[in-house]
Amino acid sequence: MTGLPVTYHSGYSIAMPANHPFPMAKFHRLRAHHDATGLTAHLAFHQPDPIAWPDVQRVHSPAYAQAFRDGTTDQRAQRRTGFQWSPELVERTRLEVGGTLLALRLAVTHGLACNAAGGTHHAHAEFGSGYCLLNDLAIAAATVLDDGLARRILMVDLDVHQGDGTAAIFAHDPRVFTFSMHARDNFPARKQASDRDVPLARHVDDDGFMATLADELVALLERLQPDLVIYDAGVDVHYADRLGHLALTDRGLARRDRYVIETCRDRGIATAGVIGGGYDHDLDALAARHAILHREAAGVWFGTSVLD
Numbered sequence: 623m624t625g626l627p628v629t630y631h632s633g634y635s636i637a638m639p640a641n642h643p644f645p646m647a648k649f650h651r652l653r654a655h656h657d658a659t660g661l662t663a664h665l666a667f668h669q670p671d672p673i674a675w676p677d678v679q680r681v682h683s684p685a686y687a688q689a690f691r692d693g694t695t696d697q698r699a700q701r702r703t704g705f706q707w708s709p710e711l712v713e714r715t716r717l718e719v720g721g722t723l724l725a726l727r728l729a730v731t732h733g734l735a736c737n738a739a740g741g742t743h744h745a746h747a748e749f750g751s752g753y754c755l756l757n758d759l760a761i762a763a764a765t766v767l768d769d770g771l772a773r774r775i776l777m778v779d780l781d782v783h784q785g786d787g788t789a790a791i792f793a794h795d796p797r798v799f800t801f802s803m804h805a806r807d808n809f810p811a812r813k814q815a816s817d818r819d820v821p822l823a824r825h826v827d828d829d830g831f832m833a834t835l836a837d838e839l840v841a842l843l844e845r846l847q848p849d850l851v852i853y854d855a856g857v858d859v860h861y862a863d864r865l866g867h868l869a870l871t872d873r874g875l876a877r878r879d880r881y882v883i884e885t886c887r888d889r890g891i892a893t894a895g896v897i898g899g900g901y902d903h904d905l906d907a908l909a910a911r912h913a914i915l916h917r918e919a920a921g922v923w924f925g926t927s928v929l930d
């Protein structure tokens with residue numbers, strides 16, 4: 623049996639100005655971590671193409687897509703994204719979105735797949751925000767729906783921040799149900815209305831998080847009967863993360879990821895995972911945290927534990 627399908631491109635990480643707060647090198651570091659730990663032997667890597675502009679415009683306005691492509695967004699709009707525009711930034715963003723689209727297609731074919739990036743859920747139809755330039759989750763979802771590869775999608779967004787861009791984009795689209803469980807007192811200050819929001823108080827720990835998640839996820843799966851789940855496995859819920867307010871441990875991340883993927887797999891629902899947010903300055907610690915998604919997904923894929 624070949625390994626868990628994981629989409630990755632060496633172009634996910636690009637050089638950034640010194641001291642930029644976004645840990646752009648983490649995608650390379652995650653890939654290196656897989657080699658160092660031996661997880662690579664359990665994975666099958668697939669290299670994505672950059673997302674096509676017509677696919678971008680399935681969810682983003684033509685005006686924003688063109689301005690982002692051409693670098694004509696103004697300074698204020700760029701500050702809101704946290705990134706200075708560059709042609710390299712456009713290309714790596716297109717690769718990341720292409721990676722999520724490919725992960726969805728692989729998930730539809732094989733039942734389970736992951737991107738080694740993705741989760742840019744703060745990007746809205748008309749603007750980027752909070753380190754999110756294009757909304758990979760929304761673009762990929764709209765593309766597979768339009769292509770007839772899925773009928774009803776459930777977004778399971780467990781990043782510590784609300785999936786506000788995704789919620790707004792699909793507010794009036796019955797094909798996509800947006801579920802966001804996040805820290806209440808966190809970015810974005812002005813929340814959007816997801817189809818289901820579960821705001822958490824500060825310092826929720828592993829057991830508290832899992833108890834709430836178990837109540838929510840099974841009920842949603844039973845009620846909605848989705849044929850595809852897109853899972854944002856942000857690790858900024860970790861107690862050591864700079865931008866989270868929750869208190870999950872490494873073990874809690876593993877329980878969470880295994881639970882989501884196994885619960886969907888048990889019901890025969892195709893599942894695509896993306897790594898989501900994670901902002902530790904210690905890149906090795908951050909890569910190890912993001913690797914938990916791939917390790918747990920590989921465990922479900924092989925029906926055993928991997929690297930335990």
Ligand SMILES: [Zn+2]
Pocket residue numbers: 781782783856858898899900
């Ligand atoms: Zn986040």
